[in-house]
Amino acid sequence: MTDTATHEATGSTLLPAGWATADLGDLLEIVRGISFPSTAKKFEPEDGYIACLRTTNVQREVQWDNLWFVPKEYLKRDEQLVKPLDILISTANSFELVGKVAQVHQMSAEATLGAFISLIRVPSQLDAKFFYYLLSWGRTQERIRNLASTTTNISNVSTKKLRTLTLQVPPLNEQRRIVEKIEELFTKLDAGVRSLEQARAQLKIYRRSVLKAAIEGELSHEWREAHKEKLEPASELLERILRERREKFAGKKYKEPISPDTSGLAALPHGWAWATVDQLASAKPNSLTDGPFGSNLKTAHYTGSGPRVVRLQNIAPHTFVDVEAHISEEHYEGLKKHAVYAGDLVIRALGEPAPVACAIPTWLGKAIVKADCIRFKPAEGYVSSPYIMYALNSHPVQRRTTAVIHGIGRPRLNLTEIKSIAVPLPPIVEQSRIAEEIERRLSVVDKLEGTVEENLKQAGALRQSILKRAFSGELVPQDSDDEPASALLERIRAERQVTKQKTGKKSVGSKRKDPADDWVPELFPKQGA
Known part of the structure; x- marks a missing residue:
């Protein structure tokens, strides 16, 4: 503990008058969460179970929904019970989120915490809200992240390292004024x-x-x-589209496109008609096609440059999101029947809401669609691509389509269901x-x-x-009448020493071995949190 020059804690050369610095472990208590097998958790409260807070509950405030419940037998110490004004900190998360903090202001249930968060408990001699704001400050958050051990997709801050975090401490009365x-x-x-x-x-x-x-x-x-x-009625427009398609068909047996099921559909303005995506597609080959499935196109086929692959993450409502993926020219030639061109629409068939459509931009160049991304080329001269795109993204069309989406967790529409989507068709003008x-x-x-x-x-x-x-x-x-922080910190140290002598326990700032200090990301699945 010192009241002299500081460095990383504030970014300033000198501390304000009356302030001091101390390591977090010399001031505050750190309590790691409990470990339990993933099979032990439940999603509803039961007798003998206790709520368990997780990283997902550590938002700007503690979120008390989406709780897990675990048997109380996994609670080893009373200190692992969450109390009002405790500060929860995410100690195992993505690099951007590790160190995130939230303070407990109200208790919706008796609760403990999972293995990937810890609680920081502030002694009564200090202002708990002050230390919450201090830990949530962007500079402190950055310093916590710098303490983390990071692998490809997970970062961990051990208790040992967290204890070394230097904090600036004003006099108690100033802490309260600051809060x-x-x-x-x-x-x-x-x-x-x-x-x-x-x-x-x-x-x-x-x-x-x-x-x-x-x-x-x-x-x-x-x-x-x-x-x-x-205005030419849309019914006549639709008939012209279908007639042209029949005339241009060069195969053995012509198959009529899917007609709309109008039962339950709303009445349309005079001169409008219902039409399916299938009916509105161009007569050209592959105007309505899905991307290649299975081994024909895998992530391993991606290259650093070359023709683009249009994936789900590229498709947002009315907007093409420029997230790049490429394949070789040779591979592109082999999958050319799945090619998309400037002005085509692409429809996202996986996820909710569905469908979601956007237009292929003119600058994209050579590209193909991936699985669950549908290429849709509307009939040229008869259908406005922008209008159809907006219609597919409209809530009424998406609401009706929800009824036919299948799949749990990752709902999807197959190509036949996409073809069957009915949209209101106005006259072309x-x-x-x-x-x-x-x-x-x-x-x-x-x-x-x-x-x-x-x-x-x-x-x-x-x-x-x-x-x-x-x-x-x-x-x-600053107020010169305030007791200096150095005196406050010395008193806390002395009181903690007395408590240690009476109870025989190690102090908060001691080098007691914490099993979680040995945590490594490879054990992540075993933690059950």
Whole structure:
């Protein structure tokens, strides 16, 4: 413990007057979670069981839903019971999340904690909220991550290393003033963040309502009424599409495309018709096809450059996400029947919601689709690709499609089910008009969402700025009447020494062997948490 110059704890050259530094293990108690076999957990409370908090429960606040319950026999010490104001810390997680902390403010159930989180318990001589804010500060989080042992996909901070984390400690009264000021500022900041999150949610609802209005005819109602004498009915348009397909068919036996099952479908505006994806596909070969399955295309086939592979992660609503995967030119030639081209639609058939569609961008170049990614080339000159894309992404179409999705955990649509999806078909000119109006409105939403996200990002930066000022001694003034932190820390040390002598137990800061210090990522499946 020292009240002289500091270094990594604050990033400053000198500590504020009256402050001192100490290692975490000399101040605070660290309690590791329990270990248990994965077969012992239950998802509902039972007699003889206790709630077990996990890394998923360590959010900005402790989340008390999605709990596991384990037999109380795995609880070895009373100190492993979670108490109000305990600080939970994720000690085994991805590198970005290891060290994440949350403070217990209310207890929804008697609880312990799993093996991949620990609790940090602050003695009564210190302010527990102060140390929670200190541990959640971005600079402290970075320093905790630097203590971690990291493998390919998991990082672990042992108790031994966590004890060495240097913390800056103000006088107790200043700790309380700092907490009071942080919470005053955070209350105002949180109110602003809630407003931004509400705006984001409203924009999402508006985005959905635009697509719903589009495919139900409300978005183009006035335009349609003004031009109704000039519009070719969609029923005639559909017949022309099907007639051209029959005429261009060069095989042995022509198979009519799947017709829509209109039972239960809503009435459409005058001049519109229901049509399936199958009916609206181009007459050209492979206009509606899935990607290669099995050994024809595996991850091992990927190369550092070459033609692109369009995968599930590339397909977002109305948006092609540029996540790269490549195959060789030779492999591409062998799979060319699965090729996609600029302007084609690709449909995500796996996961929920489904379907989700986007257009292939002009800059993509040579590419094929992977399994569960459907290439859909609409009939040229008869169908507006942007309109069909928006229709497939609309909530009414996705809601109807949910009824036929099969699979548990990873629900999917097969190619026949994709072909059978029914969409409202307006006259071709109206399709283009609707697509233009959707794009106009959604472009405004995109800009507003961008503003909201930027403001949320700034709010996060402001939160960290407040914490930086707090732990640099700049948020509240120092008071010369406060007992210096060095005296406080010396008293804590002396009281702990007395307790050690009376009980014969090692102090919190001792070098007691913690079994979890020997934890290695390879044992991860054995921990049961």
